[in-house]
Amino acid sequence: MDNLITANIRQRPVCSLVSIAGVALGVALVILFTGLSRGMSNDLKRRSQNVRAEIIFAKPGSLQLMSSVTNLDTEYVKEVQQVEGVEAAVPSIRYVSQSGKGFGFEQVEGVDWEPFARMNEMRLVEGRAPQAVDEVVIDERKARDNNLAVGSVINLFGNLPYKVTGIYTPEAGPRVKMSLAAMQDALEAPGKCTWIYIKCRNENEQAQVAQRLSEKFRDFKIQFTRDVFTSVEQSIPFLGLFLKVLVGLAAVVSALVVMLAMYTTITERTREIGILKAMGASRGYIIGVIEKEAILISAIGLVVGFVVALVTGFLIHRVYGLVFEYGWAWALTAAVIGLLGGALGALYPAIRAANLDAVSALSYE
Amino acid sequence: MRTILQAENLEKVYRVGRVDVPALRGVSLDVHEGEFLAIMGPSGCGKSTMLHLLGGLLTPTSGRIVIDDEDLTAASDARRTDIRRRKIGFVFQRFNLFPTLTAEGNLRLAERIHSANGADDPERRRDVLRLLKLEDKMHHKPLELSGGEQQRVALARAVVTRPALILADEPTGNLDSENSAIVLNMFQELNYRFNQTIIMITHNPEAAAMCRRIIQMRDGRIVEPTASIQV
Numbered sequence: 316m317d318n319l320i321t322a323n324i325r326q327r328p329v330c331s332l333v334s335i336a337g338v339a340l341g342v343a344l345v346i347l348f349t350g351l352s353r354g355m356s357n358d359l360k361r362r363s364q365n366v367r368a369e370i371i372f373a374k375p376g377s378l379q380l381m382s383s384v385t386n387l388d389t390e391y392v393k394e395v396q397q398v399e400g401v402e403a404a405v406p407s408i409r410y411v412s413q414s415g416k417g418f419g420f421e422q423v424e425g426v427d428w429e430p431f432a433r434m435n436e437m438r439l440v441e442g443r444a445p446q447a448v449d450e451v452v453i454d455e456r457k458a459r460d461n462n463l464a465v466g467s468v469i470n471l472f473g474n475l476p477y478k479v480t481g482i483y484t485p486e487a488g489p490r491v492k493m494s495l496a497a498m499q500d501a502l503e504a505p506g507k508c509t510w511i512y513i514k515c516r517n518e519n520e521q522a523q524v525a526q527r528l529s530e531k532f533r534d535f536k537i538q539f540t541r542d543v544f545t546s547v548e549q550s551i552p553f554l555g556l557f558l559k560v561l562v563g564l565a566a567v568v569s570a571l572v573v574m575l576a577m578y579t580t581i582t583e584r585t586r587e588i589g590i591l592k593a594m595g596a597s598r599g600y601i602i603g604v605i606e607k608e609a610i611l612i613s614a615i616g617l618v619v620g621f622v623v624a625l626v627t628g629f630l631i632h633r634v635y636g637l638v639f640e641y642g643w644a645w646a647l648t649a650a651v652i653g654l655l656g657g658a659l660g661a662l663y664p665a666i667r668a669a670n671l672d673a674v675s676a677l678s679y680e
Numbered sequence: 681m682r683t684i685l686q687a688e689n690l691e692k693v694y695r696v697g698r699v700d701v702p703a704l705r706g707v708s709l710d711v712h713e714g715e716f717l718a719i720m721g722p723s724g725c726g727k728s729t730m731l732h733l734l735g736g737l738l739t740p741t742s743g744r745i746v747i748d749d750e751d752l753t754a755a756s757d758a759r760r761t762d763i764r765r766r767k768i769g770f771v772f773q774r775f776n777l778f779p780t781l782t783a784e785g786n787l788r789l790a791e792r793i794h795s796a797n798g799a800d801d802p803e804r805r806r807d808v809l810r811l812l813k814l815e816d817k818m819h820h821k822p823l824e825l826s827g828g829e830q831q832r833v834a835l836a837r838a839v840v841t842r843p844a845l846i847l848a849d850e851p852t853g854n855l856d857s858e859n860s861a862i863v864l865n866m867f868q869e870l871n872y873r874f875n876q877t878i879i880m881i882t883h884n885p886e887a888a889a890m891c892r893r894i895i896q897m898r899d900g901r902i903v904e905p906t907a908s909i910q911v
């Protein structure tokens with residue numbers, strides 16, 4: 316039977332290619348979007364987990380993932396440090412800028428390197444800390460992805476050139492960091508910050524420390540780091556739904572494309588179906604022929620879709636720095652969608668073919 | 681001699697909108713094993729309808745058909761298809777080969793449909809190809825073959841599965857006289873060497889003359905019942 320199936324596919328190359336492309340498109344979309352969402356959220360999680368400060372001290376309204384708010388006076392650092400149980404308090408400005416490549420966001424942090432590194436157990440693997448207002452340090456990942464080294468120049472805030480003076484590890488928070496003063500200077504916000512990182516003397520007493528802080532600073536927002544960063548995930552709650560809708564749409568696209576292709580195929584091959592019937596082929600046999608052809612097309616589309624997704628993901632990562640992480644579960648889902656979509660899409664044309672009247676099919680022009 | 685086909689009082693009425701078109705008005709026919717039978721008659725007299733009924737592609741309005749001891753008319757649709765698969769080989773005026781497959785592929789397809797378990801019969805295949813002189817044509821697609829060659833491939837496809845009965849509807853209708861003669865010769869050879877039972881519709885008196893028995897039809901009836909010609 317394989318003979319008839321592959322012969323049919325080769326006989327109509329354009330139609331076959333279009334169906335293959337349709338299935339591939341659906342599969343690639345699923346793989347890319349799920350890979351991107353997983354990659355970005357894992358990346359964010361890793362960088363958040365490396366922040367060792369237990370408490371984040373801010374003014375209400377400034378704790379947003381995409382915020383570039385500087386509404387807190389750095390004067391509070393001294394007062395916070397006097398609270399019992401506080402080991403260190405480090406002010407920081409988090410700035411979200413459009414990334415240089417025009418798509419995606421780049422976070423930049425203004426924080427004084429020495430205290431921040433001590434607080435979070437980070438170290439420079441190369442170079443030195445930023446000092447001048449046009450100097451930054453970056454993490455190893457950023458250096459690798461963007462081909463940067465000590466001495467390289469990157470553009471921030473639109474088009475201002477910054478010199479890379481050091482490379483640090485582990486990744487924690489935004490990958491690009493400059494001194495607090497440099498950030499204040501760039502944003503024209505002297506004496507201001509977004510929030511203050513607070514490290515407790517004893518990790519197990521963070522609740523008591525937070526309690527003391529909120530008693531002393533009634534108008535401020537005192538949050539645990541772990542809550543802030545889990546709410547990062549929760550702050551995009553539609554993501555899961557979006558992915559499900561996407562997967563559903565991909566399945567529908569695959570099914571429709573294969574259905575259309577198979578439908579035109581059986582119309583064109585009505586007489587051949589009549590011949591099969593005259594030769595004694597059962598309904599099951601005829602359905603089998605058409606289903607096998609559809610599944611073969613879907614399987615090719617599946618492979619093409621995987622390749623397209625991997626190549627596209629790699630290119631997007633290269634150019635825009637977005638992170639893709641592919642999971643077996645989603646790959647399997649995409650595979651099932653491609654094959655099942657194709658098989659289900661072909662079912663209606665296949666049943667129609669099996670139900671054709673043999674004599675009229677034989678006289679079909 | 682064994683009876684391969686028994687048709688009793690077949691009637692077929694087509695319904696076109698609200699109009700009934702009677703195509704067969706009571707046809708009875710017995711065919712013995714090894715017979716080569718010609719059906720003749722003017723266009724529209726019901727020959728094709730009769731052949732389609734005998735092959736189980738259509739069901740009669742009334743009457744009974746028994747093929748090789750199996751009752752076709754009492755069978756379900758699926759069962760009729762199954763009887764056709766095991767017992768009948770069709771040959772058509774328009775050859776009806778699969779254009780995307782080679783001659784070889786067309787034969788293999790027939791074998792695969794015929795044998796549910798995928799077993800083939802290389803000996804039968806060799807005999808058929810030798811008899812029909814097709815050995816060196818097997819790798820050609822239908823469009824690369826002449827009409828006569830295509831019809832020989834179709835004939836090979838029909839007989840390779842050892843059907844009890846070959847049903848041919850004007851098999852030389854699309855061929856010039858030279859190719860007609862070759863193809864008719866092949867039918868005769870098959871009948872003679874393999875004792876193959878054949879029912880052939882034809883307009884060609886020379887073709888009919890090759891047959892041991894000719895029946896004439898008019899207006900849905902057999903008018904010259906079973907006049908046997910001794911060859």
Ligand SMILES: Nc1ncnc2c1ncn2[C@@H]1O[C@H](COP(=O)(O)OP(=O)(O)O)[C@@H](O)[C@H]1O
Pocket residue numbers: 694695696701702703721722723724725726727728729730
């Ligand atoms: N599918 C059909 N629907 C309606 N009438 C039909 C159909 N097939 C054949 N007929 C009619 O039945 C009669 C017999 O046709 P057919 O068996 O094809 O004759 P023949 O093969 O002898 O030329 C004709 O009058 C034809 O018009």
Ligand SMILES: [Mg+2]
Pocket residue numbers: 727728729
């Ligand atoms: Mg006819």
